[in-house]
Amino acid sequence: MVFPAPLLALLSEEPHRPVFEHGSRVVTRAELLAMIGGMAGTLDAQGLRGKAVAFRTSVTPEAFAAQMAAHVLGCRVVGVRPGYSKAQLAHVLAMDVDHVVDDATLPEVGDATCPTPLGRPGDVAMLAFTSGSTGRPKGCALTYGALDRHWAWQPGVWSPVAREMAAGFERYLLFGTLASMVVFEFLGLAVLGGGTVVIPVEPEFPRVYRDLRITGSIFTVPRLTQIIDTGTELPDMRAMMVGGSPISASRLEQAVKLLGPVVYQGYGATEAGSISMLTPRELPAKADTVGRPHPMVRVRAHEGELLVSSPYLMSGYWNGEENPVADGWLRTGDLGHVDDEGYIHIVGRAREAVMVNAMVVYLGPIERALESHPDVEEAYVVGAPDRATGEAAHAFVVAKDPDIGELKGHVQEELGADHVPATITVIDEVPLAASGKPDKKALLALIVL
Incomplete structure (x- = not known):
């Protein structure tokens, strides 16, 4: 059609x-x-x-x-x-x-x-x-x-997982911008699944979910974190899609413990749309993955970078920039692999890297290492020029009274000396960009050298 x-x-x-x-x-x-x-x-x-x-x-x-x-x-x-x-x-x-x-x-x-x-x-x-x-x-x-042939806008090809999520979107909270690919996809799922799309006039988060009896919505990681930290229960929620930026396995486990088996995690890119989904049945056992690809989507790793192929990839960039799609495969820029069960593991971004003493150091693994420490709830790492090493990594953590020396030692033990951040700064919450993602430019401005 x-x-x-x-x-x-x-x-x-x-x-x-x-x-x-x-x-x-x-x-x-x-x-x-x-x-x-x-x-x-x-x-x-x-x-x-x-x-x-x-x-x-x-x-x-x-x-x-x-x-x-x-x-x-x-x-x-x-x-x-x-x-x-x-x-x-x-x-x-x-x-x-x-x-x-x-x-x-x-x-x-x-x-x-x-x-x-x-x-x-x-x-x-x-x-x-x-x-x-x-x-x-x-x-x-x-x-x-x-x-x-789009996975969300063609109900005739919906997978069982897509149908299950669409059923949970009986009252779907819509916010953000209609220009977002993520909003476009899950709005299609909600409407074509027969749901009612609820647009709040002056939303007060997280109360709006309870006040409007919302059963489904997409959540950014910071918004999910707000719900966890405030202990806000959402008794009407049946399908919560979390995406937009990486989330630690411990945070997913906390969400499941608080909210029950309603949490989905999504992985995607503007160039490819939604690529994979982790369902409530797979949590917390597979919380260290981003799920398995949608039907018709293929994912493989080449030299450590994830490549994606599907019928609904972009054809290219309109402004003539270098096209990352070749022979039907998109270079995602994400580092990771696909395991024997088909689950996708992401360890960082190929383009989020610094050169420390002429060695390439990816920032994503540093974030994962810091988040694996029991005192750290969230971690974000940015790169900046450094007189001594050329470039250096600088970390920001949401944590209560952490021992900075211990955190640095933890990173060194996990990844080696080159990956130890030059600075680790404790923050109350991560600043957000207009897209709803962590604003790493704002974090970069906080670095005191």
């Missing part, structure tokens, strides 16, 4: 069933379908069929409908993340964008028709942007052909 045909087919069934709950307002399937059809007509009248349309909107049912309307017309949807600098925003909007939509310029809902998707398999359906943590955001081009 041509994307977004599965969504349109679902919205044609049980027309009075709620699909969005935005504050006190409820949007039914029939109303959402009418919005998509009416907005598609308006965009078409503006001459935007098959054009590139950038969206700078907040999270609302209307914004979602507008993006789906653009997809119906075979447009290239350019998702603009909030929080961009002026230079980053200019860079994104310079990617052959024909029209920009924001909250004030959402297309009007014209006469509703039953829309027929016009996208062709080779056309680019969307540009999803990397977080920009290494510089300018990169636009990952995903075709309509890729979305036609």
Whole structure:
């Protein structure tokens, strides 16, 4: 079925069933379908069929409908993340964008028709942007052909695990940005699974999960940490997907102990979407892995780096940067391996490394070593120039009254002298970037040399 045909087919069934709950307002399937059809007509009248349309909107049912309307017309949807600098925003909007939509310029809902998707398999359906943590955001081009086989947006090929998670998304909390690949995927799972997507007006975390009787959502690691540290029980929660950055096995075990068998862990990349999933049944036994790949996804290691192949990989970067996809395999930049049972193990990032006395030292293993110490709850490591060694690693830990010398000795024992951080700083909580991931640039600014 041509994307977004599965969504349109679902919205044609049980027309009075709620699909969005935005504050006190409820949007039914029939109303959402009418919005998509009416907005598609308006965009078409503006001459935007098959054009590139950038969206700078907040999270609302209307914004979602507008993006789906653009997809119906075979447009290239350019998702603009909030929080961009002026230079980053200019860079994104310079990617052959024909029209920009924001909250004030959402297309009007014209006469509703039953829309027929016009996208062709080779056309680019969307540009999803990397977080920009290494510089300018990169636009990952995903075709309509890729979305036609996407694991989350094609319920006809859902695995048992996907169906189980979708069932848990009966009341799915939506926050963040519609420009996020992670939000895009799991929003599809929630809607196509028949759930109600709940958009809070002024969310207060973590109370919002209890106040709105949320049964499923995606969680960043810092948000999960907040729930664990406050001992917040979530009696209605049935499917909690944790992802966005690495999480220690001990933290996963704490989450399971507090919340029960509802925790999933996901591994993915903007270039590849969701790659693998660790299910509640596999915790805590497999907490040191990121699960096994989705059906149709293949993962292998080459010279220590994980490579991924799937029908819904990006075709390349729109801005012409070097394409990490070759012969159908994406170089993830993650270091790891796949064990005999098919579980993926990640030990660090190939590009997150420093040269210490001309030796390559990867930062991920240092984080894992520190987190394996009983006094450390979380660890983050950044690299910086060093007069004596060329570069050096600097660690930040969430811990209570740790012995810094003991932590350094622990790292040396685990990894060797070259991996011992030049400094270890205790912090109360990790700063977050606009993407919701740990802000390592902010941590770098804390280093006192």
